[in-house]
Amino acid sequence: MNKCLIITSHVDAIEKLAINSADYDCVICADGGLLVANKLKITPDLLIGDYDSMAMPENTDLIKLPMEKNMTDSEAAIDLAVSKGYDDITVLGGLGGRFDHTMGNIGMLAKYSGSNTGLTFVDGCNRVFMxxxxxxxxxxxxxxxxxxxxxxxxxxxxxxxxxxxxxxxxxxxxxxxxxxxxxxxxxxxxxxxxxxxxxxxxxxxxxxxxx
Known part of the structure; x- marks a missing residue:
């Protein structure tokens, strides 16, 4: 399986996590997830987002999304990973914080449930899948x-x-x-x-x- 780690901008109990980026074939940061990656000393391979929560980084491997769009940065990052052929995707964060984002991310589990894509959301307290x-x-x-x-x-x-x-x-x-x-x-x-x-x-x- 091709494994991808997606890092979001909100990760509860981050101090409880022990993430080894070497376990993944690709690391994608969704918007402010880059700041989380920096805290974890993880270097991403790709960046994607509208950068409404942080200054847009100077990086050639960056996909800039419009501020007004029909999906969250997390969904865009997941879709990007799937489009690149990754079928074992772990999303770091996306649980807690704003409840509408949490529920939207549960919807992402439903979106890919029954497909060839394994999708899991993880933070310092939870591991969630469907x-x-x-x-x-x-x-x-x-x-x-x-x-x-x-x-x-x-x-x-x-x-x-x-x-x-x-x-x-x-x-x-x-x-x-x-x-x-x-x-x-x-x-x-x-x-x-x-x-x-x-x-x-x-x-x-x-x-x-x-x-």
């Missing part, structure tokens, strides 16, 4: 909690094992908090479901996060 029907093993990845949210409708025949609160053939609706704050008991959990889209959130409290 699953289509199937059978999966979910590594704990150093997080305390596991949240399962039905996205855009119901998730049918949901079974999850290896967790504090298991489910068997459960109908998970999108109007409940039932799937929130579960816990993986060992290294990973096992789940499967037949229909729907499942938003998976691995998380830890801000002041109690180990990776």
């Amino acid at each position: 699953l289509e029907p199937g059978t999966y093993e979910i590594p704990k990845s150093g997080h305390r909690y596991l949240g399962l949210i039905a996205y855009g409708g119901t998730v049918t025949s949901l079974t999850i094992k290896g967790v504090k609160y298991p489910l068997v053939n459960h109908l998970l609706t999108d109007d409940t908090t039932l799937g929130v704050s579960n816990e993986i008991l060992s290294d990973s959990a096992h789940l499967n479901f037949r229909k729907g889209r499942l938003l998976v959130i691995l998380s830890s409290d801000v002041d109690n996060h180990s990776r």
Whole structure:
């Protein structure tokens, strides 16, 4: 797989992160994500944005977007990565801060759900991705909690094992908090479901996060 790291301008609990840019084939900074990259001592390969949150950098590998457009800089960065053939994309940030941006980024997970592109949002407390029907093993990845949210409708025949609160053939609706704050008991959990889209959130409290 071709791996790409996208760095956004808002990353919660950045001090909890340990990112090795050598693990990625390409690093793209979306707008003010360049300032975050500088803090993490990461040199990006590409820059994209309208630069409304920072001065436009002097860089030849820069795509300048108009201030008025029909997408966020984060979406533009994700689309750019996909257009360049990257099929394993990690977005650093994009969770927390302005809630409309957060919800828009959840929409990005839905946009590429079911495609050949694996998309994950990560910050210092959370790892968020979306699953289509199937059978999966979910590594704990150093997080305390596991949240399962039905996205855009119901998730049918949901079974999850290896967790504090298991489910068997459960109908998970999108109007409940039932799937929130579960816990993986060992290294990973096992789940499967037949229909729907499942938003998976691995998380830890801000002041109690180990990776």
